[in-house]
Structure formats: C-alpha cells, structure tokens
Amino acid sequence: MELLIRRMRQEDLDEAAALEAANFSRPWKREDFAASLDMRERIYCVACLEGKVVALAGLICSAPDAELVNVSVDSTLRGQGIAAALLKYLFDEAAACGISDIVLEVRSKNTPAIKLYEKLGFKQEGLIRRFYTDPLDDGLIYWLRKDS
Numbered sequence: 102m103e104l105l106i107r108r109m110r111q112e113d114l115d116e117a118a119a120l121e122a123a124n125f126s127r128p129w130k131r132e133d134f135a136a137s138l139d140m141r142e143r144i145y146c147v148a149c150l151e152g153k154v155v156a157l158a159g160l161i162c163s164a165p166d167a168e169l170v171n172v173s174v175d176s177t178l179r180g181q182g183i184a185a186a187l188l189k190y191l192f193d194e195a196a197a198c199g200i201s202d203i204v205l206e207v208r209s210k211n212t213p214a215i216k217l218y219e220k221l222g223f224k225q226e227g228l229i230r231r232f233y234t235d236p237l238d239d240g241l242i243y244w245l246r247k248d249s
C-alpha cells in the first residue's frame with residue numbers, strides 16, 4: 102500500500118474530523134478544518150492510504166514562525182513512520198512559504214509524540230504547569246529552529 106501525502110482538500114473534511122474526534126478529548130470539528138482551508142496562513146496536509154485519510158497535521162503560520170497543530174495518525178496504523186513522513190512533507194511546504202522556525206505544545210505525558218518531535222529535531226524550551234485539562238497535564242513547549 103502506497104502512502105500519499107498532499108495538502109488537505111474540501112473532500113477530506115469529514116474524514117479529518119472523524120480522525121480528530123478519535124484522537125483528542127477536545128477535538129476540532131469539521132467546520133474548524135473547513136475554515137482553516139480558507140486561510141492563507143494555514144497549511145494543512147493529510148496522508149492517505151487507498152484513498153482514505155489516515156493522518157493529518159497543520160501549521161498556523163506567522164512568518165518566519167509557525168505553530169504545529171492537530172498532529173494525529175489513525176490508531177491502527179501507528180509505528181510505521183506515517184507521522185514522520187507527513188511532518189517532513191508539511192515542513193517542506195512551510196519552508197517554501199518562508200517559515201524557518203516551528204513551535205508546538207505537547208502534553209508532558211504524551212511519550213509517543215514527544216519522541217516523534219525529538220526525533221525530528223525539536224528541542225524543549227519551556228514548560229507550562231497544568232496547561233491541559235481532560236485530563237490535567239503540564240504542557241511542554243518545543244521549538245524546531247532552522248539556525249540552531
């Protein structure tokens with residue numbers, strides 16, 4: 102099965118919202134993704150297997166910085182390099198739009214995501230106590246900086 106990675110489109114919205122709902126306690130809804138597709142400063146990409154959206158991620162850009170958001174992979178397809186491939190594609194798209202540095206927030210207990218970001222070169226630069234609810238957790242701030 103070949104993984105296809107590309108920009109998110111209107112026809113992906115239902116599957117994107119379903120994936121988000123399956124992965125997060127406070128999920129974005131279909132209309133949130135739809136609004137993002139209309140905003141030039143947002144870059145959303147999906148990974149598809151056999152025509153089905155199995156992963157997504159987005160960047161909210163304020164050049165030269167951007168915030169990484171909504172990173173998620175279908176729970177049945179994790180551990181196969183899908184998130185790493187998707188994020189590399191997304192970051193190449195961002196670089197072409199003048200983005201050099203990328204920031205994100207992640208739950209302190211979310212080991213798979215932390216390991217993913219560290220593998221991609223992100224470094225922890227901050228911590229916000231009790232940043233998350235449902236369940237309560239600290240937030241870690243990670244940056245990927247081009248010149249470091």
Ligand SMILES: CC(C)(COP(=O)(O)OP(=O)(O)OC[C@H]1O[C@@H](n2cnc3c(N)ncnc32)[C@H](O)[C@@H]1OP(=O)(O)O)[C@@H](O)C(=O)NCCC(=O)NCCS
Pocket residue numbers: 124172173174175178179180181182183184185186206207208211212213214216217218220
């Ligand atoms: C975090 C998440 C996106 C990772 O997706 P994935 O496709 O399984 O990740 P990949 O297979 O591309 O893994 C890339 C690297 O991440 C790390 N990683 C991924 N899953 C891991 C796990 N369960 N335990 C430890 N490290 C892990 C590893 O370093 C891995 O590289 P390796 O395979 O060479 O060891 C996925 O677990 C997910 O969707 N989680 C729920 C949503 C979420 O928490 N999103 C992040 C919000 S900040």
